[in-house]
Amino acid sequence: MQPNHKRLGAVRLSAVRRKAKQLSATKLSVLRRRRVKRVLIGVFAASAVLADAGAAAAQAVSANEQVAITSPPAGSAEWVADHSLGRSLPDPATASATVVATFFASLTPEQTTRLIAEYPLVVGNLDGAPLQTRYQANRLAIAAERDKARARANDTKLDADTRALALSRANDSEGLLAKGRQILAFDPRGRGLVSEVYGDLASAQRVAVLVPGSDADLAHFDQTADPLRSPAGMARALLAEEHRQDPNAHTAVIAWTGYVTPSGLGPDAVTSRLAEAAAPRLARLLSGLAVTSSPAAPPALFCHSYGSVVCGVAAPRIHDGLRTDLVVFGSPGMGVQNAAELGDGVRVWATRNPTDWIGNVPYLEVGGLGHGADPTGPDFDAVQVSSAGAAGHTGYLSPHTASLRNFGSIALGDYGDVTHP
Structure with a gap:
């Protein structure tokens, strides 16, 4: 029997049309999901922009997705391959803070000095290494970055914008080299990562860690014009209040x-x-502090804005069975619906002043967008802290505010002195 070509053609055409409809439906579904995501992003951004127009609006338009840094700093591969001491050096990507501390305790002063000189970025970022060793290594790393940036700024082969950015990087690096500064970590990759200690960390009985939010980087780490918009300024204000x-x-x-x-x-x-990328790095910092300092209680975390999202993600892995004070202010949410989800050892303190634009951002989580419930809401079960006198998104550590006084009391462990709204 000869095949009916007309019938076969119809069957094939029907199959092609079904396949096309399936592909169209799939493509339409993807497009719809993307469109919903864009709309939701717009809702979040627009809510904030309406409350803080002008500069925020420009930021919302021009902001780009950032590349997270999760790998060890430059020089780590050479460090791991170095067997000049007759043994392996602790892998920056996997070694625990205890292993790192034990390794450095076994070195002679001459060996430590050589490792600092050859691998300043590795040693300076190695949680568990002695504090003074890290401070010394980071001065070398920062000086090298300053010199590199200066060379680019003076390179007439480069365009004017590139040279201007290089000059700015050189100046930012130079500022970190001022006498008395204790740089605990420095990584020049991307926008630049930097952490600084205020006070004597080795002898401190109470330690606080300030976790900043958006736009914190090397260029904005320490601002003189409006210091409380920068991590350094907020940290200095908290220490002064204590x-x-x-x-x-x-x-x-x-x-x-x-x-x-x-x-x-x-x-x-x-x-x-x-x-999510930041949480393990915060956990490693705290693990390092556990073996290089000896406070009477675990460090208290002061988490501002997006920093409270970081603290929320990190919380279940940081308290280590001991109660950790976690203070969130100007928070968009912590990625959970209530404080109990952060772990039994975490006590959350929360505040938001009425003029903070973050209060106009939707407190919800839809399809991976948003950060969950409002930590200052009645159902979150955080301890509410007064921020009377504070204004705006960055005014919580301003002089004479209730929030600054309360933050100082929490940092000192004087919980009975904390006032509530």
Whole structure:
């Protein structure tokens, strides 16, 4: 029997049409999901822009997705391959802080000096290494970055914009080399990561770690014009308040810009992607502090804005069975619906002043966008802290505000002095 070509053609045409419809439906579904994501991002950004027009609007338009830094710093591969001491050096990507501390305790002063000189970026970022060793290594790394940036700024083969950016990087690096500064970590990759210690961390009985939010990087780490918009300025204000309340207290504050923060109000600000990358780095910092300092209680975390998302992601892995104070202010959410989801050892303190634009951002999570419930809401079960006198998104550590006084009391462990709204 001869095949009916007409019938076969019809069958094939029908199959092709079904396949085309399936592909169209799939493509339409993908497009719809993308469109919904764009709309939701717009809702989050627009809510903030309406409350903080002008500069924020420009940021929302121009913001780009950031590349998270999760790998060890430059020089790590050479460090791991170095067997000149007759043994392996601790792998920066996998070694625990305890292993690192044990390794450095076994070195002679001459061996330590050589490793600092040959691998300043590795040693300076190695949690568990002695504090003074890290400070010394980071001075070398920062000086090298300054010199590299100066050379680019003076290179007439480069365009004017590139040279201007290089000059800015050189100046930012030079500022970190001022006498008395204690740089705990420095990584020049991308926008630049830097963390600094205020006070004597080795002898401190109370330690606080300030985790900043969007737009924190080397260029914005320490601002003189408006210091409370920068991690360094906030950390200095907190330490000064602790000393005001108790001049004899042995305290230290760390301004930790150890992760790539969102830029502006773009997509990164409304997802937890960068927070997920940052959380292990924050956990490693705390593990390092556990073996290089000896406070009377675990470090208290002060988490501002998107920094509270980082703290929320990190919380279940940082308390280590001991109660950790976690203070969130100007928070868009912590990625959970209530404080209990952060772990039994975490006590959350939360505040938001009425003029903070973050209060106009939707507190929800839809398809990976948004950061969950409002930590200052009645159902979150955080301890509410008064921020009377504070204004705006960055005014919580301003002089004479209730929030600054309360933050100082929490950092000192004087919980009975904390006032509530």
